[in-house]
Amino acid sequence: MSATVPSAPKTNRLGLAKSDYEGAKSTLCLGCGHDVITKQIVTAFYEMGVEPHRVAKFSGIGCSSKTPNYFLNRSWGFNGVHGRMPSLATGAILANRSLVGIGVSGDGDTASIGIGQFMHLLRRNVPLIYIVENNGVYGLTKGQFSATADLGATLKDGTVNDLPAVDLCSLAVELGCAFVARSFSGDMKQLQAILQAAIAHKGTALLDVISPCVTFNDHEGSTKSYKYAKDHEEPLHEIGFVPFFEDTLAEIPPGEVKDVTFPDGSVVRFHSVGRDYDPTNREQALAVLHESRQKKEFLTGILYLAPEQPSLPDVLGMTDEPLHQIPLEKVRPPKAALDAIMESLR
Amino acid sequence: MSLGVSGEMPAAITQSAVSANDFSLQVATANGSGSQTANNVLMRAIFRMGIPVSGKNLFPSNIQGLPTWFTIRASGAGYIARKREIDVLILMNPDTAAADVRDVRPGAVVICEKKLGVEKLRDDLTFYPVPFSELVMKVTAGSELAKLRKLIVNMIYVGVAAELMGIETAEVGEAIRRQLKGKTKAIEFNLGAFHLGLDYSQKTFPEKSPYRVERMNATAGKIILDGNNAAAIGCLFAGATVCTWYPITPSSSLCESFIDHCETHRKDPETGKMNVAIVQAEDEIAAIGMVIGAGWAGARSFTATSGPGISLMSEFIGLGYYTEVPSVIIDVQRTGPSTGLPTRTMQGDVLFVYTNSHGDTRHPVLFPSSPEECYLMAQQAFDLAEQLQTPVFVLSDLDLGMNNWMSDPFPYPEGAITRGKVLSAEDVERLKGDWGRYRDVEGDGIPYRTVPGTPHPLAAYFTRGSGHNESGVYSEKPEDYVRNVDRLKRKFETARTLVPGPVFEDRPRAVAGVLAYGTSHWGTVEARDRLSKEFGVELDYCRLTALPAPPSFRDWMQRHDRIFVVEQNRDGQLATILKDEYPEFATRFVSVLQYNGLPLDATTVVNGVLDAQPAPGRKER
Numbered sequence: 015m016s017a018t019v020p021s022a023p024k025t026n027r028l029g030l031a032k033s034d035y036e037g038a039k040s041t042l043c044l045g046c047g048h049d050v051i052t053k054q055i056v057t058a059f060y061e062m063g064v065e066p067h068r069v070a071k072f073s074g075i076g077c078s079s080k081t082p083n084y085f086l087n088r089s090w091g092f093n094g095v096h097g098r099m100p101s102l103a104t105g106a107i108l109a110n111r112s113l114v115g116i117g118v119s120g121d122g123d124t125a126s127i128g129i130g131q132f133m134h135l136l137r138r139n140v141p142l143i144y145i146v147e148n149n150g151v152y153g154l155t156k157g158q159f160s161a162t163a164d165l166g167a168t169l170k171d172g173t174v175n176d177l178p179a180v181d182l183c184s185l186a187v188e189l190g191c192a193f194v195a196r197s198f199s200g201d202m203k204q205l206q207a208i209l210q211a212a213i214a215h216k217g218t219a220l221l222d223v224i225s226p227c228v229t230f231n232d233h234e235g236s237t238k239s240y241k242y243a244k245d246h247e248e249p250l251h252e253i254g255f256v257p258f259f260e261d262t263l264a265e266i267p268p269g270e271v272k273d274v275t276f277p278d279g280s281v282v283r284f285h286s287v288g289r290d291y292d293p294t295n296r297e298q299a300l301a302v303l304h305e306s307r308q309k310k311e312f313l314t315g316i317l318y319l320a321p322e323q324p325s326l327p328d329v330l331g332m333t334d335e336p337l338h339q340i341p342l343e344k345v346r347p348p349k350a351a352l353d354a355i356m357e358s359l360r
Numbered sequence: 361m362s363l364g365v366s367g368e369m370p371a372a373i374t375q376s377a378v379s380a381n382d383f384s385l386q387v388a389t390a391n392g393s394g395s396q397t398a399n400n401v402l403m404r405a406i407f408r409m410g411i412p413v414s415g416k417n418l419f420p421s422n423i424q425g426l427p428t429w430f431t432i433r434a435s436g437a438g439y440i441a442r443k444r445e446i447d448v449l450i451l452m453n454p455d456t457a458a459a460d461v462r463d464v465r466p467g468a469v470v471i472c473e474k475k476l477g478v479e480k481l482r483d484d485l486t487f488y489p490v491p492f493s494e495l496v497m498k499v500t501a502g503s504e505l506a507k508l509r510k511l512i513v514n515m516i517y518v519g520v521a522a523e524l525m526g527i528e529t530a531e532v533g534e535a536i537r538r539q540l541k542g543k544t545k546a547i548e549f550n551l552g553a554f555h556l557g558l559d560y561s562q563k564t565f566p567e568k569s570p571y572r573v574e575r576m577n578a579t580a581g582k583i584i585l586d587g588n589n590a591a592a593i594g595c596l597f598a599g600a601t602v603c604t605w606y607p608i609t610p611s612s613s614l615c616e617s618f619i620d621h622c623e624t625h626r627k628d629p630e631t632g633k634m635n636v637a638i639v640q641a642e643d644e645i646a647a648i649g650m651v652i653g654a655g656w657a658g659a660r661s662f663t664a665t666s667g668p669g670i671s672l673m674s675e676f677i678g679l680g681y682y683t684e685v686p687s688v689i690i691d692v693q694r695t696g697p698s699t700g701l702p703t704r705t706m707q708g709d710v711l712f713v714y715t716n717s718h719g720d721t722r723h724p725v726l727f728p729s730s731p732e733e734c735y736l737m738a739q740q741a742f743d744l745a746e747q748l749q750t751p752v753f754v755l756s757d758l759d760l761g762m763n764n765w766m767s768d769p770f771p772y773p774e775g776a777i778t779r780g781k782v783l784s785a786e787d788v789e790r791l792k793g794d795w796g797r798y799r800d801v802e803g804d805g806i807p808y809r810t811v812p813g814t815p816h817p818l819a820a821y822f823t824r825g826s827g828h829n830e831s832g833v834y835s836e837k838p839e840d841y842v843r844n845v846d847r848l849k850r851k852f853e854t855a856r857t858l859v860p861g862p863v864f865e866d867r868p869r870a871v872a873g874v875l876a877y878g879t880s881h882w883g884t885v886e887a888r889d890r891l892s893k894e895f896g897v898e899l900d901y902c903r904l905t906a907l908p909a910p911p912s913f914r915d916w917m918q919r920h921d922r923i924f925v926v927e928q929n930r931d932g933q934l935a936t937i938l939k940d941e942y943p944e945f946a947t948r949f950v951s952v953l954q955y956n957g958l959p960l961d962a963t964t965v966v967n968g969v970l971d972a973q974p975a976p977g978r979k980e981r
Contacts, residue, residue, distance in 0.1 A: 034817075067820060070657070070812050083822060083834070090812035091822040092656055092683075094649070095675050101641070101649025108637040108650070109602055109659035110813050131649070134642040326639075333633040337601035338658030338811060340635050342776060345599040347625040349772040355593060355621070356769040359583035 027063035027259060035060045037085040042077055047199035047225030047240075048147045052084045054202060055116070055145075058209035059086060062257055070106055070113045074099040074128060077154050078120035078147035078225075097128025100135035103142050104326070110336035111327045114213065115142040122152045125161040125180040132182075136189040138326045139217040143209075146182055146220070147199075149227035150238035157230030164310075168235035183317055184303045186220045187296060192323035193219035194299070195316045198243050199226070207253040207282075208316060214257060214280040217325040224312070243312060250302075250315035251293070252285040276321045284316070293319045381411050381436030383571040384443035385521070387450040388460045389514075392424030395452070397539055397550075398514035399430040403764060404535035405527050406434050407584060410576045414440035415764035416959055421609070421702045427456045436576060440766065441882035442759075442959040447571050448525070450517050451476065452492070461485070469569045471520055488565055490520055490557070499556060505549060512553040519557020524569040529558065583767050587760035588664075590731035590767070591690055592617035594738025595662055596625060597773050600688070602661035604639045604650035606669060609702050610758040611692035614664040615640075644669035648676040648689070652751075655680070655687040656823060658811035660742050660777075662688035666758075667696045667709050670716065677751050678717025679825045681848070684798070684807065686745035686780070690738065690754045692761040695957045704957030705758035707878055711933040713753050714907055720845060724855045725753045725907045728760065729881040731767045733905075739773055740860060746780040748806060748855050757928070759879045759959040781808045785816040793818030797832040798844060805851030852908060859906035862913050867892070870900040872973055873920035874952075877904040877934060880926045880960050887965030895966075895975035899924070907937070914942065923948050924969055930955045 023031050035056045040049050059069065066088035073079035075096035082091045090113075094102045099117050107115045124132050124146050135142065150163040159167075162182065163175045186194045193215045197205045205223065212219035224243050226232050232239045258279035272284045274294060284293055292298055299318040306313045333340065385402070389395040396417070403415040414433050420426035433443050445465040451457055451472035458481060461470060466484045474489040496513045500506045515536075522532050532554055540546045592614050595603070605615040619638055626636040637654070641647035647663045654661035665673070670691055680687050695701035696708045714725055724744055726737040737754050745752040783795060788810065795818075798807045807830075810819040821832045828844065829835040876884040881903055891897040902916050917923060917938075923945070925935040932951035939946040952968030954960050 065815075067815050067817070068813060072653075088817050088820050090820045091824075092653070093822070093824040093826065094652075095679050095825060098645060098649045098676065101646040102653035102656075104639070104646075105602060105604065105650030105653025105655070105659075105661065106657040106812065107653075108639070109654035109657035109661065113657065113813055130642060131646055134646065138639075327637070330637055330639075331632075331634045332637055333628060333631065333635050335635075336658065336813060337635070337637065337654075338660075340601065342599060344628065344635050345601055345626070346597055346773065346777075351625050352593075352597065352770060352772050356583055359585045 026060050028065060030060070030063075030066075032056065032060045034066060034088060035086055037087045038083050040081070040084045042080065043229045045228040046077070047149065047227070048078055048081050049084070050199040050202065051145065051147055051205070051223055051225055052081050054205050054209055055085045057206060058213060062210055062213045063259070064114055064213060068112060068114050070103075070115050072099045072103040072106070072115065072117040072142075074119055074123040076120040076123045076152070078118050079123055081118050081147070082116075097123050097126070098131055099123070099128065100131035100140070104135060104138065104140045107141055108327060108330075108332070109338065111141065111332065111334065112336055117142050117144045119144065119146050121146060121148045121150060121160040121162040125182060129161075129180070133185065133189055136186050136191040136218055136220065139190065139192060139323060139329075141216055141218070141325045141327070143212045143219045144221065146222045147225040148182070148222055148238070149225050149231055150236065151227050151231040153227050153230055164237040167237045170230060170233055181303065181307060182220065182222045184300065184307070187299050187303065187318050190323075191220050192217045192318070192320040193316070194318040195220065196222045196224075197314050198224045198247050198312075200240060200244060201247065201249075201314060204249060204253060204314060207255045210255040210257065211253070211280070211282045211316065214255075214276045214278060215321060216277065217323055246312040248311050248313050249287060250289060250291045250313055250317070251287055253316060254283040254285065256281045256283070274319050274321065282316065282319065293317065296320075380572050380574040381434055381576065383434055383447040384445060385432045385434070385448040385450070385571075386446045387430045387452070387517070388456050389428055389430075389452045390424075390455065391420055391422050391426045391428045393452070393514070394511040395428075395430065395514045397511070398518050399432070400764070401515075401532060401535040401539050402518055402521060402527070403432045404538065404584065405522065405531040406432065406573055407579050407766065408531040408534060409528055409573055410579050411436060411573055412438045412440060412578050412766060414766065416442055416759065417763060418958065419703050427453050434573060436578070438578065439882075439886045439962070441886050442961045444961040444963045448521070448569065450521060451478065452513070452517065467570075469524070469571055471517060471524065486569070488520065488524060488561075490517070490560065492516055495556060495560060499552070508549065512549065515550045515553035516557035516560075519554040519559075520561040522554070523558045523561035524565060526568070526572040526574065528575070579766060581769065583769055584764050585731050585767060586613070586762055586764060587728065587731045587734040587756050588614035588692065588762060589617040590734035590770070591664070591738045591754065591756065591761075592621055593770065594735040596621045598660060598739040598742040599777050600660045600662050600742060601635065602637045602651065602654035602659045603663070604641050604647045604654075604661070605663050606641050606644045606647045606665065608644070608666045608669050610694055610762045611664040611666050611669070611690065613762065614690060614692065644672040645676065648673040648687075651687045651689070652676055652680045652685050655685045655745070656683075656812065660688075660746070662690060662742070664690040664692060666692050666694045667712070668699070670709060670713060674717045677723070678719060678721055680751040681717060681721050681723065682719075682825055683823045684749040684809070685751070686749055687751045688738070688741045688745050688754065689751055690756060693755060693757040701957045703758070705879070705928065705959055706955065706957065707755075707757060707880065707928040707933070709755065710927075710929070711936055713755060714937060722852045722908070723751055723753055724748065724859055725755055726860065727755050727877040727905055729878055729903065731760070731765045732770060734760065735770045737860070743778040744855070744858060747778050747858060748851060749780060749809060750851070755878060757879055763959070781806055783808050783810050783814075783819070785814050785819060788814070788816040788819045796830040797821040798828065798847070799830045800847050800850070804854040805847045805849070806854060856908040856910055859908065859910070861910050862905055862916070863903040864916055865901040867898045867900060870898045872922040872924060873900040873902060873916065874924040874926060874969070875902045875904060876926040880928055883960035883962045883965050884926045886962035887969065890962060890966050891969055895970065897969065897973060897975050899969070904934070917942060917945050917948070921948060922950060922973070924950050924952050924972070926952045926960070926965055926968070928954050928960050
């Protein structure tokens with residue numbers, strides 16, 4: 015950004031202040047991981063200079079699904095029904111593909127009731143940032159296990175989870191999702207870079223973010239607690255994101271790097287940290303995810319990235335224009351067309 | 361003579377006399393035998409001779425092997441409801457032969473495969489046994505046509521029937537050419553097979569069928585199509601831009617027709633890009649979710665489904681109602697409950713759809729009776745959905761959606777489409793941002809909305825299926841909740857003034873009223889004429905075209921002490937709604953019901969009325 019008058023408030027490339035990206039006050043529990051993610055979303059949209067009126071926020075039902083109310087007040091929000099956010103978002107994005115869609119869901123909303131819609135959204139590559147605020151429990155109904163709870167994890171009352179967890183990232187890679195990331199609400203720097211890259215991505219960007227539930231799942235025996243996540247997080251790489259409107263890679267330390275460039279010129283720079291990992295290799299992503307599950311590792315980072323993959327509106331060969339703005343004469347064929355149809359039925 | 365929906369029906373001819381242009385012809389075949397083309401050719405040839413005709417396919421939920429019947433009704437008087445009595449039977453299916461012969465009326469004509477040997481089953485019928493399998497073997501032996509025997513045999517029965525009934529050869533030829541558009545080779549062998557049957561009949565049967573056709577001039581300018589295609593054309597010309605669907609009989613062909621029309625008419629000639637988004641969803645829940653998402657984002661969006669799909673959509677329909685999102689749902693009803701009879705018709709979703717979803721909900725419902733109304737009401741549904749900001753249902757059924765109907769050509773829509781109360785960025789600026797998504801500004805219960813993407817910092821709002829106040833902000837306050845749902849009720853009263861009104865047709869000396877809707881119209885108007893002619897029972901008629909009904913409907917009911925309500929369901933679903941909404945008339949309703957999966961026939965209505973309304977004694981039943 016160019017230099018400004020020292021006393022002026024800090025603004026982004028649109029001249030908007032960060033407060034222009036904030037939302038209503040959160041009503042979640044004090045210390046909830048979701049609130050941290052909310053703050054990172056505010057920062058990411060501010061830093062990326064996205065016009066708030068072009069953003070559409072979607073969610074289903076649950077604690078996580080309340081959060082779109084807590085960011086981007088100037089954007090449109092649609093809090094729908096449990097597990098069905100993907101279809102609402104798909105319809106809205108098809109109707110107006112110039113919208114930047116962000117959906118926030120939870121592990122119950124996504125991995126249980128909504129797993130069908132989740133899978134088909136991924137399969138279709140609907141342009142949408144899809145954040146799963148994953149805490150392994152149903153918070154709003156007071157602490158039942160969800161389908162992402164790990165085998166052997168315990169509830170506060172000692173109940174042991176005896177079913178294997180659904181691994182949303184493996185599922186996403188398997189279904190062809192071209193942006194699959196796992197992060198931790200406690201790792202703000204990594205989460206911020208991933209969020210900015212997700213905003214630049216033109217298909218479905220899945221962010222499976224471990225976001226501890228301080229009320230029902232932050233105890234000894236939980237594998238989704240702050241302590242467990244901090245102790246076990248193993249980043250695959252350090253991530254730096256440089257949007258197309260900037261040209262420095264200031265915060266990326268020197269060393270072995272791999273750049274992945276988006277169609278708009280934005281770059282994600284991966285700096286390896288001990289492990290040789292190529293985030294553009296789908297087979298490797300699946301293998302590493304599989305292996306980490308066996309070893310009970312908590313790998314974070316961008317697991318798979320393929321920015322060129324065509325998204326649903328492209329596959330449908332759709333116009334770029336928001337559908338409601340197409341003039342009537344283009345969506346109502348002329349009288350001659352009706353006459354021709356009638357003639358064919360004589 | 362008008363064959364339009366609301367038109368006066370001409371005098372009926374008596375059922376006992378055998379005369380030209382008044383019969384019901386049934387073709388009994390096995391599913392997957394390729395008889396559809398032949399049956400359509402028969403129907404279209406009669407239609408081309410100027411005779412009013414309807415075609416109804418009674419088919420199984422099966423791809424190959426189970427019995428299927430195609431019924432063609434020709435009626436010089438213009439009656440196109442299903443006729444219960446079969447006058448001419450073309451019998452090709454050994455599995456149903458005995459039962460089919462048993463069920464036709466005395467004096468009927470039976471064209472049958474000779475080797476079935478059904479002639480001995482009844483002595484009150486005229487049999488025309490034809491060695492179809494021998495004939496087809498003879499012409500195809502050793503030729504490349506051998507693998508087409510199954511298809512060729514169908515066109516042979518067309519030839520026999522045409523010769524026996526006086527269907528003109530030239531019109532059959534033209535119907536074949538129309539049916540097989542440009543497929544030269546197929547046209548050639550079908551014409552050959554047709555002539556084979558014709559020649560055989562000429563040589564073999566000196567006595568022709570008493571049921572015959574004679575050229576008249578009642579179909580000039582008309583078209584033949586099914587209601588699903590008509591509704592798809594309606595959606596095309598309504599400017600629908602999002603269609604999301606999940607395949608289900610009997611609605612699939614609606615979306616498939618829409619896809620076909622869009623490929624021709626929605627590709628931008630300059631950019632080659634589509635001015636429409638069509639998605640085959642993973643299920644009906646996703647289909648309606650996409651419709652509501654797209655409606656919220658400003659597009660004209662719709663889905664088509666049937667009863668089981670509506671069951672799955674119910675949660676989302678409540679969301680659409682409570683968040684006030686324009687959306688159109690076309691329900692092509694089939695026989696329920698559960699899987700029911702998936703390939704048979706019913707008006708079984710009326711009650712379910714009207715109050716669909718949990719909590720207090722009410723939805724505008726349109727009842728098309730004809731393909732033309734499928735076309736018109738599809739367009740009205742989009743206007744209403746945007747005017748009222750709510751899901752709007754169009755209730756078609758399998759009979760209307762999938763069967764062949766005559767129609768006048770459709771009128772081109774006049775004027776612009778209705779977008780309802782939408783605020784632009786300029787409007788928001790003018791209001792200085794002082795607007796509320798759920799505020800009732802004009803007292804009609806309809807609030808203002810903005811469309812996502814509207815470039816103004818104060819244009820956005822938050823949409824939620826949870827409790828909200830006038831600004832769309834989350835609220836659990838009792839007074840906010842009550843104010844909101846009372847406004848929704850007020851909005852529904854506004855709907856009453858916007859939906860299409862009933863069609864009334866009174867007669868002098870009427871002793872009661874009869875009320876029908878949707879496809880029950882056709883059997884009802886025929887029954888009304890028969891009741892008048894044969895039994896001296898005169899009835900006033902009201903065809904309900906939508907719910908909620910306008911005040912004129914109450915006035916009509918007020919004038920009748922007895923109101924027959926004709927429906928194709930077991931429980932009298934519309935009567936149930938009316939008893940609830942007009943309790944002062946509750947004792948006046950007498951249900952006349954048919955719910956066997958077959959399209960309503962007039963005899964059912966005649967009998968139902970006479971059971972409660974004894975005739976002055978003109979004729980014994």
